Amino acid sequence: xxxxxxxxxxxxxxxxxxxxxxxxxxxxxxxxxxxxxxxxxxxxxxxxxxxxxxxxxxxxxxxxxxxxxxxxxxxxxxxxxxxxxxxxxxxxxxxxxxxxxxxxxxxxxxxxxxxxxxxxxxxxxxxxxxxxxxxxxxxxxxxxxxxxxxxxxxxxxxxxxxxxxxxxxxxxxxxxxxxxxxxxxxxxxxxxxxxxxxxxxxxxxxxxxxxxxxxxxxxxxxxxxxxxxxxxxxxxxxxxxxxxxxxxxxxxxxxxxxxxxxxxxxxxxxxxxxxxxxxxxxxxxxxxxxxxxxxxxxxxxxxxxxxxxxxxxxxxxxxxxxxxxxxxxxxxxxxxxxxxxxxxxxxxxxxxxxxxxxxxxxx
Ligand SMILES: *Cc1c(COP(=O)(O)O)cnc(C)c1O
Numbered sequence: 508x509x510x511x512x513x514x515x516x517x518x519x520x521x522x523x524x525x526x527x528x529x530x531x532x533x534x535x536x537x538x539x540x541x542x543x544x545x546x547x548x549x550x551x552x553x554x555x556x557x558x559x560x561x562x563x564x565x566x567x568x569x570x571x572x573x574x575x576x577x578x579x580x581x582x583x584x585x586x587x588x589x590x591x592x593x594x595x596x597x598x599x600x601x602x603x604x605x606x607x608x609x610x611x612x613x614x615x616x617x618x619x620x621x622x623x624x625x626x627x628x629x630x631x632x633x634x635x636x637x638x639x640x641x642x643x644x645x646x647x648x649x650x651x652x653x654x655x656x657x658x659x660x661x662x663x664x665x666x667x668x669x670x671x672x673x674x675x676x677x678x679x680x681x682x683x684x685x686x687x688x689x690x691x692x693x694x695x696x697x698x699x700x701x702x703x704x705x706x707x708x709x710x711x712x713x714x715x716x717x718x719x720x721x722x723x724x725x726x727x728x729x730x731x732x733x734x735x736x737x738x739x740x741x742x743x744x745x746x747x748x749x750x751x752x753x754x755x756x757x758x759x760x761x762x763x764x765x766x767x768x769x770x771x772x773x774x775x776x777x778x779x780x781x782x783x784x785x786x787x788x789x790x791x792x793x794x795x796x797x798x799x800x801x802x803x804x805x806x807x808x809x810x811x812x813x814x815x816x817x818x819x820x821x822x823x824x825x826x827x828x829x830x831x832x833x834x835x836x837x838x839x840x841x842x843x844x845x846x847x848x849x850x851x852x853x854x855x856x857x858x859x860x861x862x863x864x865x866x867x868x869x870x
Contacts, residue, residue: 541848550732551774569762597726597739609634617663620840644671652686670839672806699808701730736764
């Protein structure tokens with residue numbers, strides 16, 4: 508046997524179908540990918556301008572310190588530069604956290620189901636999992652707090668959660684943090700932070716000041732529309748950030764990704780427009796689901812987890828054959844659901860037509 512024994516129980520990440528793959532297989536020209544919560548409006552025009560005039564020195568390693576991005580982000584978030592850790596997507600920051608803080612003999616607490624990467628990398632590091640079942644798609648924070656013991660090193664909170672889109676309310680978070688010992692690290696994954704209504708967003712600076720065991724994860728992959736470039740980050744107190752930077756590879760974020768992130772960060776208008784359009788289209792789609800009597804989870808993101816009256820794999824395959832890639836809930840721990848990214852208005856209207864047709868055909 509080669510490799511860690513736990514690798515025999517795990518599989519490589521199963522990604523959603525790729526656009527070209529579906530085109531080839533089903534001979535369809537136009538494919539709408541609503542499977543990975545990418546931004547249907549693309550990314551800031553200013554990033555395109557940068558790419559068209561790009562004079563990069565590809566032979567030079569990127570700045571491992573990500574100076575420009577670090578300075579811009581620290582200023583925007585009102586934190587110290589030393590509180591930031593960058594990764595090739597926040598996915599990489601998750602692996603850094605596991606690598607730095609988990610090993611055999613330790614355990615880690617997370618909701619089940621939730622975003623799959625916490626579990627995956629914790630197991631690879633040899634930690635035991637304490638998975639606390641969600642209740643109606645929400646984290647059960649009192650039970651998660653109860654699960655903490657002497658060996659617990661990291662607790663993962665995903666808010667809004669993927670795949671349900673449900674969020675943790677501030678009061679529950681507060682109550683949890685009060686109960687959580689200070690030597691247990693709490694990771695708050697806010698990949699969809701910018702989609703959350705202002706009044707529901709956690710106060711980053713207050714929480715960092717209050718809790719020195721906190722790591723907040725954010726990303727440029729979702730609202731900023733830069734998923735293909737791979738850049739995300741963690742924000743924590745300096746001691747934790749320093750530990751993560753020791754684990755981090757020296758040049759882990761490419762120079763292009765750093766440049767694009769700095770430019771994207773500056774285009775607040777693009778973020779606001781995306782949020783507004785997402786809210787509008789989401790509301791219209793929810794209204795449609797109400798009309799056809801399909802249930803769904805309350806979402807604070809750019810995706811929605813929908814309960815399907817027919818087998819979810821069958822429903823997803825039907826949509827696939829009609830040019831829409833969605834994520835069947837069977838892969839996400841919620842059987843009988845599909846996770847659908849909120850696309851552009853015209854695409855979502857077409858999706859509605861196809862869903863209606865599917866219902867008629869199946870009845
Ligand atoms: C998409 C996502 C991430 C990872 O995004 P990156 O592209 O790696 O930055 C992390 N957590 C959650 C909950 C996500 O949905």
